[in-house]
Amino acid sequence: MSDATPNPVDPTPAHERENPEPHEQENFPSLLLLFLCSILVFVSALYLQRYSGNFDPLVYNEEVQGAGSAAAGSAAVVDPIAAGKRLFVNNCVTCHQANGQGLAGVYPPLAGSDWVNDGEEALVRILIHGMSGPVVVNGVTYNGAMPAFGPLGSNWKDDKIAHVLTYIRQEWGNKGAPVTKETVARIRAETAARTKAWTAPELAEFHPKK
Ligand code: HEC
Numbered sequence: 705m706s707d708a709t710p711n712p713v714d715p716t717p718a719h720e721r722e723n724p725e726p727h728e729q730e731n732f733p734s735l736l737l738l739f740l741c742s743i744l745v746f747v748s749a750l751y752l753q754r755y756s757g758n759f760d761p762l763v764y765n766e767e768v769q770g771a772g773s774a775a776a777g778s779a780a781v782v783d784p785i786a787a788g789k790r791l792f793v794n795n796c797v798t799c800h801q802a803n804g805q806g807l808a809g810v811y812p813p814l815a816g817s818d819w820v821n822d823g824e825e826a827l828v829r830i831l832i833h834g835m836s837g838p839v840v841v842n843g844v845t846y847n848g849a850m851p852a853f854g855p856l857g858s859n860w861k862d863d864k865i866a867h868v869l870t871y872i873r874q875e876w877g878n879k880g881a882p883v884t885k886e887t888v889a890r891i892r893a894e895t896a897a898r899t900k901a902w903t904a905p906e907l908a909e910f911h912p913k914k
Contacts, residue, residue, distance in 0.1 A: 784866065784867045785870065787867040788868045789871050803815065806846075810848060812839065812841035814878070819841060820878055820880060822880070824887060825910035825911065831860075832865065833895060833898055835849075835903070835904070838904060854888075856896055865885075
């Protein structure tokens with residue numbers, strides 16, 4: 705009915721008499737849901753980035769007590785070789801390679817190296833403060849830079865350094881004795897004032913064969 709033809713019973717114009725045009729409701733619940741979902745996705749992504757360990761089956765944080773090993777209540781028992789291998793895979797493998805052979809001309813081998821197998825004094829120092837300049841390993845001269853892992857304040861605690869060194873001293877046919885965290889603690893204290901990487905000549909006094 706149009707406004708032009710007034711209703712004889714009800715004189716109110718049609719547009720005032722009839723129900724308002726239907727329209728879509730503003731969809732607050734689903735907007736809210738979308739917002740919550742995106743927060744969930746964002747938080748999950750953060751969580752994965754933080755804790756997934758790149759989905760590497762060898763990743764394991766031995767500092768988390770009881771994770772996957774010891775029974776609840778007792779302290780986690782850390783197998784130094786297994787822990788050392790994980791540390792090696794995560795921190796050393798890109799340069800020294802999984803087979804411990806290094807990269808010809810660039811990164812020296814750890815397999816068969818007397819720096820690794822002989823006395824631990826030089827070895828622990830290399831790990832803590834790094835090494836640079838010419839060094840002879842298995843008869844070949846290398847001249848690169850090995851990063852420092854354990855200067856005071858680093859998150860490489862004494863037992864971490866001990867684990868990775870114990871691992872490289874017993875892998876690939878190497879026959880070095882295990883390195884204890886007490887040794888690492890002593891050498892860390894002795895070298896606390898040092899800030900630079902070691903050179904091979906500087907390490908000679910700790911490494912009689914060189
Ligand atoms: C960025 C590459 C790089 C990473 C990562 C690295 N190294 Fe090295 N490393 C070197 C280089 C280069 C040298 C030789 C330094 C020089 O020329 O003076 C070296 C030397 C060494 C040496 C003494 C020489 C030898 O071959 O025996 C040891 C031991 C060693 N690294 C152990 C490790 C361990 C253990 C890790 C992991 C915790 C590690 N490195 C991580 C590059 C690296």
